Amino acid sequence: xxxxxxxxxxxxxxxxxxxxxxxxxxxxxxxxxxxxxxxxxxxxxxxxxxxxxxxxxxxxxxxxxxxxxxxxxxxxxxxxxxxxxxxxxxxxxxxxxxxxxxxxxxxxxxxxxxxxxxxxxxxxxxxxxxxxxxxxxxxxxxxxxxxxxxxxxxxxxxxxxxxxx
Amino acid sequence: xxxxxxxxxxxxxxxxxxxxxxxxxxxxxxxxxxxxxxxxxxxxxxxxxxxxxxxxxxxxxxxxxxxxxxxxxxxxxxxxxxxxxxxxxxxxxxxxxxxxxxxxxxxxxxxxxxxxxxxxxxxxxxxxxxxxxxxxxxxxxxxxxxxxxxxxxxxxxxxxxxxxxxxxxxxxxxxxxxxxxxxxxxxxxxxxxxxxxxxxxxxxxxxxxxxxxxxxxxxxxxxxxxxxxxxxxxxxxxxxxxxxxxxxxxxxxxxxxxxxxxxxxxxxxxxxxxxxxxxxxxxxxxxxxxxxxxxxxxxxxxxxxxxxxxxxxxxxxxxxxxxxxxxxxxxxxxxxxxxxxxxxxxxxxxxxxxxxxxxxxxxxxxxxxxxxxxxxxxxxxxxxxxxxxxxxxxxxxxxxxxxxxxxxxxxxxxxxxxxxxxxxxxxxxxxxxxxxxxxxxxxxxxxxxxxxxxxxxxxxxxxxxxxxxxxxxxxxxxxxxxxxxxxxxxxxxxxxxxxxxxxxxxxxxxxxxxxxxxxxxxxxxxxxxxxxxxxxxxxxxxxxxxxxxxxxxxxxxxxxxxxxxxxxxxxxxxxxxxxxxxxxxxxxxxxxxxxxxxxxxxxxxxxxxxxxxxxxxxxxxxxxxxxxxxxxxxxxxxxxxxxxxxxxxxxxxxxxxxxxxxxxxxxxxxxxxxxxxxxxxxxxxxxxxxxxxxxxxxxxxxxxxxxxxxxxxxxxxxxxxxxxxxxxxxxxxxxxxxxxxxxxxxxxxxxxxxx
Numbered sequence: 001x002x003x004x005x006x007x008x009x010x011x012x013x014x015x016x017x018x019x020x021x022x023x024x025x026x027x028x029x030x031x032x033x034x035x036x037x038x039x040x041x042x043x044x045x046x047x048x049x050x051x052x053x054x055x056x057x058x059x060x061x062x063x064x065x066x067x068x069x070x071x072x073x074x075x076x077x078x079x080x081x082x083x084x085x086x087x088x089x090x091x092x093x094x095x096x097x098x099x100x101x102x103x104x105x106x107x108x109x110x111x112x113x114x115x116x117x118x119x120x121x122x123x124x125x126x127x128x129x130x131x132x133x134x135x136x137x138x139x140x141x142x143x144x145x146x147x148x149x150x151x152x153x154x155x156x157x158x159x160x161x162x163x164x165x
Numbered sequence: 166x167x168x169x170x171x172x173x174x175x176x177x178x179x180x181x182x183x184x185x186x187x188x189x190x191x192x193x194x195x196x197x198x199x200x201x202x203x204x205x206x207x208x209x210x211x212x213x214x215x216x217x218x219x220x221x222x223x224x225x226x227x228x229x230x231x232x233x234x235x236x237x238x239x240x241x242x243x244x245x246x247x248x249x250x251x252x253x254x255x256x257x258x259x260x261x262x263x264x265x266x267x268x269x270x271x272x273x274x275x276x277x278x279x280x281x282x283x284x285x286x287x288x289x290x291x292x293x294x295x296x297x298x299x300x301x302x303x304x305x306x307x308x309x310x311x312x313x314x315x316x317x318x319x320x321x322x323x324x325x326x327x328x329x330x331x332x333x334x335x336x337x338x339x340x341x342x343x344x345x346x347x348x349x350x351x352x353x354x355x356x357x358x359x360x361x362x363x364x365x366x367x368x369x370x371x372x373x374x375x376x377x378x379x380x381x382x383x384x385x386x387x388x389x390x391x392x393x394x395x396x397x398x399x400x401x402x403x404x405x406x407x408x409x410x411x412x413x414x415x416x417x418x419x420x421x422x423x424x425x426x427x428x429x430x431x432x433x434x435x436x437x438x439x440x441x442x443x444x445x446x447x448x449x450x451x452x453x454x455x456x457x458x459x460x461x462x463x464x465x466x467x468x469x470x471x472x473x474x475x476x477x478x479x480x481x482x483x484x485x486x487x488x489x490x491x492x493x494x495x496x497x498x499x500x501x502x503x504x505x506x507x508x509x510x511x512x513x514x515x516x517x518x519x520x521x522x523x524x525x526x527x528x529x530x531x532x533x534x535x536x537x538x539x540x541x542x543x544x545x546x547x548x549x550x551x552x553x554x555x556x557x558x559x560x561x562x563x564x565x566x567x568x569x570x571x572x573x574x575x576x577x578x579x580x581x582x583x584x585x586x587x588x589x590x591x592x593x594x595x596x597x598x599x600x601x602x603x604x605x606x607x608x609x610x611x612x613x614x615x616x617x618x619x620x621x622x623x624x625x626x627x628x629x630x631x632x633x634x635x636x637x638x639x640x641x642x643x644x645x646x647x648x649x650x651x652x653x654x655x656x657x658x659x660x661x662x663x664x665x666x667x668x669x670x671x672x673x674x675x676x677x678x679x680x681x682x683x684x685x686x687x688x689x690x691x692x693x694x695x696x697x698x699x700x701x702x703x704x705x706x707x708x709x710x711x712x713x714x715x716x717x718x719x720x721x722x723x724x725x726x727x728x729x730x731x732x733x734x735x736x737x738x739x740x741x742x743x744x745x746x747x748x749x750x751x752x753x754x755x756x757x758x759x760x761x762x763x764x765x766x767x768x769x770x771x772x773x774x775x776x777x778x779x780x781x782x783x784x785x786x787x788x789x790x791x792x793x794x795x796x797x798x799x800x801x802x803x804x805x806x807x808x809x810x811x812x813x814x815x816x817x818x819x820x821x822x823x824x825x826x827x828x829x830x831x832x833x834x835x836x837x838x839x840x841x842x843x844x845x846x847x848x849x850x851x852x853x854x855x856x857x858x859x860x861x862x863x864x865x866x867x868x869x870x871x872x873x874x875x876x877x878x879x880x881x882x883x884x885x886x887x888x889x890x891x892x893x894x895x896x897x898x899x900x901x902x903x904x905x906x907x908x909x910x911x912x913x914x915x916x917x918x919x920x
Contacts, residue, residue, distance in 0.1 A: 014471070015453045015454070015474070015477075018471070018473050018474075019473060021473075022471055022472055022473035025472070026428060026470075026471040026472050026473070027471065029422050031413070031416075031420040031422070032412075032413025032414070033413075034417075034419070034546070034547070034595070035419065035472070035548065035625070036546050036547070036548070036628065036856075037628045037855050037856050038476070038627060038628055038855075039628075039855055039856070039857065041855060041856035041857050041860075042546065042856050044546060070413070071412065071413030072412075072413055072414075075412065076412060077408055077412055077414070080411070080412070084411045084412060087407075087411040088403075088407060088408065088411055091401075091403065091404055091407060091822055091823075091826070092411070093235075093404070093406075093407055093410035093411060094235035094236070094237070094826055094827075094830055095234055095235030095545070095546065095547070095593075095594060095595050095596045095597075096235065096406065096407075096409075096410030096411075096415055096593070096595070097417060097545075097546040097547045097594075097595025097596060098546050098595075099410050099411060100413040103411060121864065122864050122865035123865070125863075125864040125865075126863045126864045126865045127863075128863075128864070129546070129856060129861055129863060130546070131544060131545060131546050131596050131598070131834070131837075131861055132235045132546075132596060132830045132834075133829060133830040133831075133832070133833025133834055133837070133862065133867065134826070134830065135833065135862075135863075135864045135867035136829055136867065136869065136870050137826070138864065139864065
């Protein structure tokens with residue numbers, strides 16, 4: 001079975017009903033996505049399938065029909081994604097175990113909705129459980145990331161328009 | 166050989182200095198320091214200054230001998246060293262270090278004495294100090310009791326200062342200049358006089374001095390930097406573990422990857438304490454990836470090539486379980502607690518002032534009520550897991566755990582190996598909340614690894630196993646009768662009953678005999694600084710059944726709810742303002758200040774919109790007074806928690822931003838349990854198994870927070886737990902304020918809906 005994960009192709013030989021999470025973690029040593037519940041109730045395993053957030057603990061690998069992005073593919077220490085930068089700025093994580101999933105859900109939200117309301121954030125993020133209770137900082141970080149993405153897009157637009165002139 | 170001897174001698178001297186931080190207790194034997202555990206692992210180019218700092222050519226390492234489970238202890242302990250060592254926090258590498266009795270936690274037992282936390286009498290102080298002696302002899306390397314900051318405050322700073330002064334001494338010898346002409350600055354030793362420094366080029370980095378350190382004897386006790394000159398402590402730091410946690414690269418126990426590793430899971434008798442009669446694995450053994458299926462203790466284990474193959478196969482094993490001794494229904498467990506309000510089960514009565522019974526019996530206005538809270542699971546996000554490798558007489562364990570010395574002694578017992586042949590790597594924990602004090606999962610991993618000698622095996626529990634085989638926060642019931650006066654209560658007779666956490670956790674499982682009363686049973690019920698002329702608090706010990714353990718804030722988690730709901734009932738019975746009433750009852754200054762501060766933060770007393778309500782609660786736990794106000798709205802769909810306000814007094818704040826995180830985190834943890842947390846048992850089987858029926862607070866229910874940190878207390882205190890106890894009563898009192906409905910039983914979702 002072929003998988004494209006973080007723009008890399010992988011060949012795996014596993015049971016077709018194995019959830020994607022366990023292919024990532026135990027077969028490919030991609031450990032960012034975490035095991036929390038196994039029933040899609042906590043979101044610690046969240047990854048993107050073609051840009052959409054999915055709970056990889058309950059998603060059979062045989063049903064994967066596109067590109068997978070994990071936290072490792074979102075950004076790295078040297079080139080952080082805007083959401084990761086905001087997480088740093090707000091010092092969101094405590095134990096940190098759920099945060100890969102939180103960040104993937106937040107990144108997917110902002111991709112779809114660059115200016116989410118509190119209600120939008122609640123709706124998009126309530127599938128991600130955090131037992132440390134870091135929610136106030138998650139919310140603040142999402143708003144920061146939204147602003148920074150918006151600003152960088154403005155810069156690009158302005159830059160473009162200058163070039164056009 | 167000469168070098169080793171020198172290190173040992175010097176380590177003893179430095180160790181003596183480090184011990185001097187606690188030398189007030191003065192027993193001859195007590196002064197013998199434990200052997201420095203790092204000597205065994207030192208590379209040739211490394212010198213161990215103290216068990217907390219390593220300086221080598223490659224940099225500076227700080228050993229944070231407390232487990233990082235989210236509370237920020239790595240950062241705070243390292244900051245204490247960096248402060249004295251005159252380096253930036255970013256310039257040190259923080260590691261957990263080995264399991265060792267040298268890292269005993271003196272502060273964890275400090276609260277385990279029968280003196281109220283505000284009692285600073287000579288006797289109370291002496292008894293508290295005395296607890297540090299058994300804590301040391303027992304060598305309890307524990308992360309718990311909100312004690313790491315308090316315990317580390319002197320040890321880590323002295324370690325940093327000792328290292329700093331030793332470096333200065335080394336440079337003084339190297340350059341042949343007096344040590345008072347040199348100082349430490351940004352990771353270098355430099356000449357005090359800058360012109361001299363420039364002309365002679367007298368500057369050398371710590372790492373470049375590492376070669377000379379072994380020849381240096383520090384002859385004086387290093388001075389600690391006064392608080393007014395702190396560069397790092399008292400200021401918010403970037404957590405040393407944050408970058409790894411936002412990039413997915415932080416290594417938790419469950420992320421351990423070793424060559425040729427196998428993956429295992431277990432399924433224990435769901436009926437707690439029950440054993441196994443037989444099992445049939447014929448079908449399960451045919452499943453893909455399965456290596457082995459066998460009986461393990463009172464259950465079965467599956468070893469496979471992938472965790473999911475193990476999860477998948479273990480469900481298909483047919484097992485004949487035998488029953489246990491636990492009462493058959495949850496109602497029977499409730500009755501067991503109810504039946505323990507008797508002289509026979511009385512465990513403690515540390516507060517007994519005036520004549521409660523007389524006043525309550527004589528009054529026509531005696532208020533009485535019964536309160537109840539359920540068993541609770543810890544439900545840390547990372548399910549329990551441990552990796553073990555038994556190879557050539559050496560046992561290596563990788564696991565997140567809060568008590569590595571206990572894990573190591575259990576490992577020695579199981580493997581028959583000497584402790585020196587057992588190595589424990591403590592990894593980051595995806596939450597602890599007390600659960601990882603109990604090393605049963607490590608014991609299982611060792612037993613599994615014994616069958617695969619030479620090959621590492623990682624054991625991962627399913628969420629179901631984690632929820633159904635926890636050691637739970639005990640069910641508890643309180644009964645009170647009280648008489649309210651004009652402004653504050655005249656008499657309070659509070660009785661609180663629960664199974665004993667100490668007996669279950671320390672006695673049955675850790676093998677440390679629990680002596681005398683279990684202070685957890687009446688914790689934060691009897692020792693609150695309220696003045697009531699007739700005031701009695703009695704703890705009752707319910708006979709053991711379900712295994713119980715420390716759960717974030719331990720006994721305060723139930724007694725805060727009991728005591729503070731009771732005070733609210735009394736206040737509203739006479740239409741007295743509950744904040745003012747508490748102020749009228751408390752003279753302890755730091756406690757008054759947190760109450761006043763939370764009043765200000767919440768705009769207490771201002772008019773609220775129709776259908777809104779606010780409630781206040783106060784609790785002193787782990788030496789930290791905390792006051793909280795919750796504001797709710799009673800909507801058509803149920804109760805909406807809008808705002809939470811908290812004021813805490815930690816004595817001296819090490820890292821305000823981290824303290825704030827622990828406060829809203831601890832508060833959310835308390836709210837989650839109050840709203841929806843409950844484990845019930847039928848035939849000894851937990852009826853909740855995963856987040857669908859043991860849910861927690863989520864983004865849409867988490868309130869907005871305003872937090873204030875005060876520093877009026879006289880000692881540095883930890884804040885991992887104290888924000889949890891007032892959450893439930895503040896919420897219950899707010900719901901009463903909004904709806905007129907008094908909730909005396911948790912979880913509250915049995916009585917109201919939450920939106």
